[in-house]
Amino acid sequence: MKTLKLSLGLAVLALSVSACKNEKQTAAEKEVESYVMYVDSLENVAGNEVEKNWEAIEADYQTRMANLDQSMADLGENGEAKARVEASRAKYETIKTKIAAQKAAALVEMASSPQQKIRNTLFGEGRVGEDMNFSWVNKTNALAVYQQFVDAVQKNKDSYSREDWDEIKLMYEALDSRKNTVEKEGLSSDDNRKIAGLKLKFAPMYTLNRMGAKSGEMQKAKQ
Numbered sequence: 001m002k003t004l005k006l007s008l009g010l011a012v013l014a015l016s017v018s019a020c021k022n023e024k025q026t027a028a029e030k031e032v033e034s035y036v037m038y039v040d041s042l043e044n045v046a047g048n049e050v051e052k053n054w055e056a057i058e059a060d061y062q063t064r065m066a067n068l069d070q071s072m073a074d075l076g077e078n079g080e081a082k083a084r085v086e087a088s089r090a091k092y093e094t095i096k097t098k099i100a101a102q103k104a105a106a107l108v109e110m111a112s113s114p115q116q117k118i119r120n121t122l123f124g125e126g127r128v129g130e131d132m133n134f135s136w137v138n139k140t141n142a143l144a145v146y147q148q149f150v151d152a153v154q155k156n157k158d159s160y161s162r163e164d165w166d167e168i169k170l171m172y173e174a175l176d177s178r179k180n181t182v183e184k185e186g187l188s189s190d191d192n193r194k195i196a197g198l199k200l201k202f203a204p205m206y207t208l209n210r211m212g213a214k215s216g217e218m219q220k221a222k223q
Contacts, residue, residue: 028070146199157209160209
């Protein structure tokens with residue numbers, strides 16, 4: 001009787017281990033299938049959408065890779081699964097290389113535009129792009145940013161066209177909007193006072209020189 005009970009117990013244990021193993025393998029196979037389908041789906045999305053959302057895609061991919069590593073361990077010596085995963089990895093790297101090239105080309109094109117050259121002069125190389133993002137301006141550097149902006153305008157004011165002045169005004173207003181937020185984050189009263197002085201210096205410089213640029217363009221048109 002004891003031998004029978006022992007045999008039954010071992011049989012149940014073996015079935016439990018087998019069931020657990022099968023569940024892990026099934027889950028691992030689903031993970032592999034999900035990974036392959038995910039990479040394939042990236043090829044069906046418009047290139048500009050992939051590029052625009054690349055940071056989120058890369059983060060999601062790394063999470064999937066972490067899960068996949070465990071799944072591959074559960075699958076053991078499954079040659080077919082490994083081959084599918086390696087093929088998808090290669091496909092993803094191709095997509096990644098393509099996106100990197102597109103981003104590099106976009107940066108070169110952006111840097112060569114007249115508007116970007118002005119932004120680089122006003123704020124530093126690459127600090128502000130077409131998105132006009134000024135989140136990097138904070139209570140510590142706000143005064144220095146305004147100082148560089150006004151100094152750059154002062155230095156180059158005679159070379160700006162009317163369109164250049166319009167771009168400068170857009171940048172100034174965006175910076176001012178960010179400054180309003182920075183004030184609430186602890187901008188010192190001394191820095192705020194100095195910034196006010198720089199703004200007073202910029203306002204007439206903008207008005208007079210934009211008018212002069214417009215008059216100059218009209219004079220050239222008449223000629």
